Amino acid sequence: MIKKILDSSAAQWLDDRTHAVQYIRFHLIDYPTPKNLNYMYAFGSIALVVLILQVLTGLFLAMDYKAATLPTGNGFSLAFDSVERIMRDVNSGWLIRYMHAVGASAFFFVIYLHMARGLYYGSYKKPREFLWIMGVMILVIMQATVFFGYLLPWGQMSFWGATVITNIFGAIPVIGDWLLQLVRGGFSVGDPTLGRFFALHFLTPLLLVVVVLWHVMALHVVHSNNPTGVETSEKNIIPFHPYYTVKDLFGIGVFLIVYSYFVFFNPTGNGLIIEVNNFNPANPMHTPGDISPVWYLTPWYEILRSVPDKLLGIIGMGFAYVCLFLLPWLDRSPVRSARYRPVYRMMLIVFFAAIATLGYCGHHPVTPELTLVGRIASVVYFAFFFMLPFVHKFEKTKPLPEDL
Amino acid sequence: MKKIIMSFVLLLAMGGASGLSQAEESVALKSVDISLDRATLQKGLHVFTDVCMGCHSLRYITWKDLMDYPEIGLKREAVDELREDAPLNAPIKTSLSEAEAKENYGIVPPDLSLMARAREGKGAYIYSLLTGFAHDPKGRVEDGNYNIYFPGHRIAMGDPLGWLDHEPEDEQDLKQQARAVASFLTFVSDPHQLERQAIGKWVIIFLIVLTLVLWLLKRAVWSDVEH
Numbered sequence: 094m095i096k097k098i099l100d101s102s103a104a105q106w107l108d109d110r111t112h113a114v115q116y117i118r119f120h121l122i123d124y125p126t127p128k129n130l131n132y133m134y135a136f137g138s139i140a141l142v143v144l145i146l147q148v149l150t151g152l153f154l155a156m157d158y159k160a161a162t163l164p165t166g167n168g169f170s171l172a173f174d175s176v177e178r179i180m181r182d183v184n185s186g187w188l189i190r191y192m193h194a195v196g197a198s199a200f201f202f203v204i205y206l207h208m209a210r211g212l213y214y215g216s217y218k219k220p221r222e223f224l225w226i227m228g229v230m231i232l233v234i235m236q237a238t239v240f241f242g243y244l245l246p247w248g249q250m251s252f253w254g255a256t257v258i259t260n261i262f263g264a265i266p267v268i269g270d271w272l273l274q275l276v277r278g279g280f281s282v283g284d285p286t287l288g289r290f291f292a293l294h295f296l297t298p299l300l301l302v303v304v305v306l307w308h309v310m311a312l313h314v315v316h317s318n319n320p321t322g323v324e325t326s327e328k329n330i331i332p333f334h335p336y337y338t339v340k341d342l343f344g345i346g347v348f349l350i351v352y353s354y355f356v357f358f359n360p361t362g363n364g365l366i367i368e369v370n371n372f373n374p375a376n377p378m379h380t381p382g383d384i385s386p387v388w389y390l391t392p393w394y395e396i397l398r399s400v401p402d403k404l405l406g407i408i409g410m411g412f413a414y415v416c417l418f419l420l421p422w423l424d425r426s427p428v429r430s431a432r433y434r435p436v437y438r439m440m441l442i443v444f445f446a447a448i449a450t451l452g453y454c455g456h457h458p459v460t461p462e463l464t465l466v467g468r469i470a471s472v473v474y475f476a477f478f479f480m481l482p483f484v485h486k487f488e489k490t491k492p493l494p495e496d497l
Numbered sequence: 498m499k500k501i502i503m504s505f506v507l508l509l510a511m512g513g514a515s516g517l518s519q520a521e522e523s524v525a526l527k528s529v530d531i532s533l534d535r536a537t538l539q540k541g542l543h544v545f546t547d548v549c550m551g552c553h554s555l556r557y558i559t560w561k562d563l564m565d566y567p568e569i570g571l572k573r574e575a576v577d578e579l580r581e582d583a584p585l586n587a588p589i590k591t592s593l594s595e596a597e598a599k600e601n602y603g604i605v606p607p608d609l610s611l612m613a614r615a616r617e618g619k620g621a622y623i624y625s626l627l628t629g630f631a632h633d634p635k636g637r638v639e640d641g642n643y644n645i646y647f648p649g650h651r652i653a654m655g656d657p658l659g660w661l662d663h664e665p666e667d668e669q670d671l672k673q674q675a676r677a678v679a680s681f682l683t684f685v686s687d688p689h690q691l692e693r694q695a696i697g698k699w700v701i702i703f704l705i706v707l708t709l710v711l712w713l714l715k716r717a718v719w720s721d722v723e724h
C-alpha cells in the first residue's frame with residue numbers, strides 16, 4: 094500500500110518539486126539498519142511519539158489556560174482556577190491535562206532509557222559523537238521545558254520549586270542579582286514570572302522539535318550502532334521498513350499500555366507525577382517544609398545540594414552536564430559495546446546506581462544521613478568520568494566478533 | 498575489582514535504606530473505606546451542607562453540578578431545597594465572610610474542593626481529622642482545638658461533628674458521617690475519576706489487542722531474517 098502511494102504519479106509530481114518522497118524513502122523506508130537491534134532501540138521512536146503527544150496536548154491546554162496570578166479569593170488565582178476548569182468543565186479536559194502531565198514523566202523515563210542504551214553499547218563514540226551531543230542538548234532543553242511548565246498551574250510546589258531553582262541564578266557572582274531579576278521579571282516569583290515562563294514553555298518545545306529532527310537526520314548519516322558495537326557487513330543490513338517499522342510499532346504499543354495505565358488509573362503517580370502539595374494554590378507567605386523538584390530533575394538537584402557552598406554547588410551541577418557533553422572524548426577505548434568491556438560494564442552499573450541514589454536523596458527532605466549518601470553518590474558520578482580516560486589501559490576486553 | 502565495585506553498590510543501597518527509615522515520623526492515619534456510590538455521596542453531601550458549609554466553600558462545584566454529575570445525581574427539587582436563594586449555576590459558597598472568619602477563628606477556612614487530593618493520605622486524612630479530636634495530653638491546647646492528626650495538633654477548626662466526649666451509642670453514626678463526607682470530598686476533588694476509570698478499562702483492552710496484533714505482524718515480517 095505504502096509502496097503504491099509512493100509510486101503514484103501524484104507523489105512523483107510532488108517529488109519533482111520538493112523531494113518530499115525522497116526524504117520519506119531515505120528516512121523511513123530504505124534507511125539501512127543492522128538486523129540485530131534489540132528493543133532498547135525502540136525508545137527513540139517511542140520518544141518521538143511522546144514528543145508529538147506533548148505538543149498536541151499542550152496546544153489544547155494552552156487554549157483554555159490563563160497565565161495570570163490575579164487573586165480570585167481565598168488564596169486562589171486565575172491560573173490555578175483555569176487549570177481546574179480544564180479538569181472539570183472543559184470537555185475531556187481532564188484527559189488532555191493528565192496526558193500532558195503523565196507525558197512529561199513518561200518522556201523523561203523514555204529518554205533516560207534511551208541514553209542508558211547509548212552508554213551501554215558505546216553509541217557515543219566516533220563517528221556518533223555529535224549525535225550524542227545533540228542528545229545531551231535535547232535533555233537540557235527538556236529539563237528547561239518542564240521547569241517552565243511546572244510553574245504554570247501556580248500551585249504550592251510550582252511556586253516554591255521555581256523560587257528555589259531561580260535562586261540558583263542569584264548565587265552567580267557579579268551578574269547574579271541582575272540575572273535573577275531578569276529571569277523572574279522582578280524581585281520574587283510573581284505574575285511577570287508566570288507570563289514569561291508560559292511564553293518560554295511554548296518556545297522550548299519548538300526548539301526541541303528542531304533539535305530532534307536534526308538528531309534523526311544526523312543519525313541517518315552516521316547510521317545506527319548495534320549491540321555488538323562492531324561495524325556491520327552488507328549482508329547483515331536490512332531496510333528500516335518493514336522490519337523496524339513493525340518492531341517499533343510493537344514497542345510503541347507496549348509503551349502506550351503503560352502510559353494509559355497511568356493516565357487513566359494513577360494520573361498523579363502517587364505524588365511522583367503531580368505532587369500532592371501542588372493541589373494547594375501558591376502561597377508566597379507559607380513555605381512548605383519539604384520542597385523538592387519532580388523526580389526527573391532530582392539527581393541534578395541533589396548534586397547541587399551535596400556541595401556545602403552554593404556557588405560551588407552550581408559549578409558542580411554545571412560540571413555534571415559538561416561531563417556528559419565531553420563523554421565521547423573521555424572514553425578512549427577502541428571497543429564500543431559494554432558486552433566486551435568487563436570493567437566499563439561494572440563502572441556503568443555503579444554509575445546508574447549512583448544516579449538512582451542521587452534521585453532518591455534529592456526527592457527526600459535533607460537529613461544528615463541522606464546528605465552523606467548524596468555526597469558519596471555525587472563523588473561516584475564524577476569518578477565515572479574521571480576514570481574513563483584510563484580504563485582502556487588496563488581493561489582486558491573480550492574478543493570481538495568479526496561481524497554481527 | 499569486581500568485589501570492590503560490588504561492595505560499593507551495596508554501600509550505596511544501604512545508605513539509601515537508612516535514609517528511608519529516617520523519613521519524617523507522622524501519626525499513622527485511620528483506615529477508612531472510601532466509597533463513591535450514590536447513597537454515600539448523597540449522605541456526604543448532606544453532611545457537607547448541614548455542617549461544613551457553615552465555614553467552608555466548594556468553589557469548583559456549582560449547585561447545578563449536583564444534578565449534572567450522574568454519580569451524585571440529585572433531583573432538581575432536592576437541589577432547590579439545598580441552595581435556597583443561591584443561583585443554580587453559582588458555586589457552593591459558605592455564608593461566612595472572610596472578615597468574620599478571621600475574627601472568629603483567626604484564619605479563613607480553606608476551600609474543600611481539592612482538599613482530598615491536597616493532603617497526604619487523601620480521604621483517610623479527612624476521616625482521621627474529623628474523628629481525631631481529643632484532650633491534649635499535655636493540657637496546653639483547649640478542648641475542641643486539639644487534633645491528633647493535624648500537623649502541630651493545634652487546629653483552628655473546632656470539632657465540627659462533635660466527636661470529643663461523644664456518647665458511646667453515637668460513635669457508629671459519627672463515624673458514618675465522617676466516612677460519608679470524606680467520600681464526598683474525595684469525589685469532588687476529581688469528579689471525572691469514575692468516568693476516567695471506566696473509559697480507561699476499554700482503552701487498555703483495545704491497546705492490548707492492538708499490541709498483540711502488532712506482535713504477530715512483527716513475527717511474520719521478521720520470519721525471513723535469521724538471527
Ligand code: HEM
Nearest residue numbers: 147148151152154155158190194197239242243245246298
Ligand atoms: C515538549 C515537551 C513538553 C513537556 C516535557 C512539557 C511539560 C509540562 C509539565 C511538566 C507541565 C506541568 C504539568 C501539570 O502540573 O499539569 C506542563 C504544563 C503545561 N504545558 Fe507543557 N510540556 C511540553 C510541551 C508543551 C507544549 C508544546 C505546550 C503548548 C503548545 C504546552 C503547554 C502547557 C500548558 C498550557 C501547561 C499548563 C497546564 C497544566 O498545568 O496542566 N506544553 N507542561
